[in-house]
Amino acid sequence: MLRALADCNNFFASCERALNPALIGVPIVVLSNNDGCVIARSSEAKLLGIPMGAPFFQVRRVCEAHSVKVFSSNFSVYGDFSERVMEVLAKQARDFESYSIDEAFLGFPDMPEADARALGHRIRNDVLLTTGISVSIGMGATKVLCKLANERAKSDAESGGVIVVPSSPAGREEFLKGVKTRDIWGVGKGLATRLRGHGILSAQDLAEADPAFIRRLAGVVGERIALELRGIPCHEIIENAEARKSIMVSRSFGRPVSDFIDLSEAIATHAVRAAEKLRQENLATSTVTVFFGTNRFQKEAEQYGTSETEEIDFLTDDLGVIGAMAQRALKRVFKEGYFYKKAGVILTELSSKDVVQETLPGLGTAVPSSRNRLMKAVDTINAKLGKEMVRPASTGFERKWKSKSEQLSENSQTQEKVLPKTNGVPKRRIRFHE
DNA sequence: TCTGGGGTCCTAGGACCC
DNA sequence: TCTGGGGTCCTAGGACCC
Numbered sequence: 001m002l003r004a005l006a007d008c009n010n011f012f013a014s015c016e017r018a019l020n021p022a023l024i025g026v027p028i029v030v031l032s033n034n035d036g037c038v039i040a041r042s043s044e045a046k047l048l049g050i051p052m053g054a055p056f057f058q059v060r061r062v063c064e065a066h067s068v069k070v071f072s073s074n075f076s077v078y079g080d081f082s083e084r085v086m087e088v089l090a091k092q093a094r095d096f097e098s099y100s101i102d103e104a105f106l107g108f109p110d111m112p113e114a115d116a117r118a119l120g121h122r123i124r125n126d127v128l129l130t131t132g133i134s135v136s137i138g139m140g141a142t143k144v145l146c147k148l149a150n151e152r153a154k155s156d157a158e159s160g161g162v163i164v165v166p167s168s169p170a171g172r173e174e175f176l177k178g179v180k181t182r183d184i185w186g187v188g189k190g191l192a193t194r195l196r197g198h199g200i201l202s203a204q205d206l207a208e209a210d211p212a213f214i215r216r217l218a219g220v221v222g223e224r225i226a227l228e229l230r231g232i233p234c235h236e237i238i239e240n241a242e243a244r245k246s247i248m249v250s251r252s253f254g255r256p257v258s259d260f261i262d263l264s265e266a267i268a269t270h271a272v273r274a275a276e277k278l279r280q281e282n283l284a285t286s287t288v289t290v291f292f293g294t295n296r297f298q299k300e301a302e303q304y305g306t307s308e309t310e311e312i313d314f315l316t317d318d319l320g321v322i323g324a325m326a327q328r329a330l331k332r333v334f335k336e337g338y339f340y341k342k343a344g345v346i347l348t349e350l351s352s353k354d355v356v357q358e359t360l361p362g363l364g365t366a367v368p369s370s371r372n373r374l375m376k377a378v379d380t381i382n383a384k385l386g387k388e389m390v391r392p393a394s395t396g397f398e399r400k401w402k403s404k405s406e407q408l409s410e411n412s413q414t415q416e417k418v419l420p421k422t423n424g425v426p427k428r429r430i431r432f433h434e
Numbered sequence: 435t436c437t438g439g440g441g442t443c444c445t446a447g448g449a450c451c452c
Numbered sequence: 453t454c455t456g457g458g459g460t461c462c463t464a465g466g467a468c469c470c
Binding site for chain 1: 435436437438439440441442443444445
């Protein structure tokens with residue numbers, strides 16, 4: 001079966017540009033939370049040599065010198081663009097898997113290879129016209145081949161944004177010879193080093209290697225990659241994403257904190273947000289993990305970091321219960337005398353709330369319905385009036401530890417705008433900062 | 435001065451059981 | 453010198469990805 005990977009080009013930067021066409025041709029970078037690292041670059045910014053993942057303070061001068069537009073990330077906006085792109089892509093193929101915020105796998109049973117290129121260009125045009133976002137299309141027999149084709153489509157200007165890996169052994173070999181193992185999807189630094197030790201340098205070397213040998217060297221993960229390179233699918237296109245297994249909320253602090261009360265407020269804040277996500281997805285949990293740590297980049301400073309888990313014997317989505325569990329865990333492992341840089345909360349052992357109510361009728365006594373109504377009220381108010389409009393006092397008032405988002409606050413005027421429409425269907429209104 | 439956040443999967447090894 | 457052999461389950465940590 002012919003498969004494809006559609007991957008948005010410079011996604012976050014493209015979103016900012018789609019919102020503000022005056023930015024066309026201007027170098028753009030988008031920063032991570034806390035304005036820490038570069039997580040997206042327009043092609044102009046890439047040409048300036050600004051690396052992906054670079055700490056912003058290391059590239060600030062280059063940005064200033066070349067008038068690079070710098071944005072704090074605005075994930076609610078990127079999420080809206082993502083929905084729009086996915087909507088268009090999902091219509092193009094029988095099989096569809098939204099793989100990440102800016103990528104989707106498509107499956108085309110019965111599609112002749114000869115028609116693949118033209119199909120790819122049609123999809124590209126369709127997404128560009130309806131969303132303003134440019135995507136690259138990589139096509140082949142397996143997901144791993146699609147990934148490689150996609151990378152080539154992005155880097156090879158002559159491809160017009162579409163590359164098909166031929167299914168003929170000779171054509172595939174020609175393609176794979178020019179690909180370094182480290183550039184294969186699923187081959188990280190560790191595996192690439194091990195492969196190199198055995199003379200496996202290119203994707204073609206890996207495809208040709210004895211699968212049993214690769215299995216010993218790199219486990220089932222490596223073996224599957226090798227088979228996929230040969231055109232044998234090991235990873236199907238998964239239509240219905242399985243229920244997620246964990247929810248994590250974590251942030252670095254805007255400045256180091258050492259007081260218990262500050263850490264406690266941050267943990268409370270993250271627990272509230274995690275519980276909110278839980279309710280949005282109609283899930284419930286019995287297990288809460290908190291973690292926190294000092295700044296690992298400050299080598300000379302004394303380091304401490306840990307995680308601690310608290311369990312209960314029923315399932316809940318109540319921010320009060322989850323918040324209290326997080327605080328109990330924190331109190332057990334907090335240590336005085338360190339400068340902490342980051343903290344977070346993880347919820348695991350997730351179940352559907354419907355299942356909970358069906359299979360555990362006794363839950364009605366564990367979670368009073370008045371609490372359910374309270375959670376609904378909190379969610380409704382915050383959805384209507386803005387994030388954190390209602391929150392527990394335990395999340396703090398002064399909140400000196402909050403992340404910074406300097407590039408956002410620089411233009412703190414919030415405006416309402418409407419994204420472009422498809423098929424006359426109005427999209428929900430979004431808030432964002434210009 | 436300043437270094438993100440949120441996931442998944444696999445494996446090895448220990449605990450425990452028969 | 454000699455001290456079974458398999459299983460399963462769970463967990464921590466590593467590796468990788470976007």
